[in-house]
Amino acid sequence: MTIHIYGGALSPFVMRPVLAARAKGLDISPESYEAGIKSDAYRAMTPMAKMPLLVDGDFALPESQVIAEYLDAVLPGPKLLPEDAQEAARVRLIIRLADLNIVPHLGALFRGRDNPEGVAPAMAGLAEGLGFIAHFRKASDAFAVGDSFTLADAALIPLFFFFDAFARGMKTDALVAGQPGLAAWWAHVKATDLGARCVAEQAAGLKAMMGG
């Protein structure tokens, strides 16, 4: 059965399970849902009408993190959650912290041109969120947690794309530079095949959204 992930490549939520699948050895790319994500057919599969949506046969599954965990469970390939319970908990914690403390501020950066007063509070929130994540990483972590790619890298890479993407206008790269451990992680993972491909696909998505 072919697994489909519907959504656009700019979305950090779409790229999270895409990265997880690729890390397991399934070379998948996000597909746009032809009828649109607000269509009745799409809403019949997920009433929230958001991307991503995984479709695996007659099984439809929304929510990026839930999809990534499903793929880790069903696909062969390396496990994306460490065996060690404390390391697995650190992976889950970093993902949770990113969803709670990074994700909510990204929208304000997108709206920065129309709503410049929203940028400074978002930057402060992002700086705090990065500090929370950095606190739970170890100096020995080459990947987000430990020495191999986990679900935490799948979540963080497509979010960190935006720190580079908004750097010219909003100096968001300084937020990453302010956390040397995370800056080293980001330099490392975006030089990997998985990371570089994700960044290139998101950049192409951003360019397309900006009108080419």
Ligand SMILES: N[C@@H](CCC(=O)N[C@@H](CS)C(=O)NCC(=O)O)C(=O)O
């Ligand atoms: N919590 C959801 C968030 C999904 C989400 O917000 N997706 C956005 C794209 S970045 C979306 O579908 N936006 C279109 C809309 O809301 O109409 C997840 O992790 O999958």
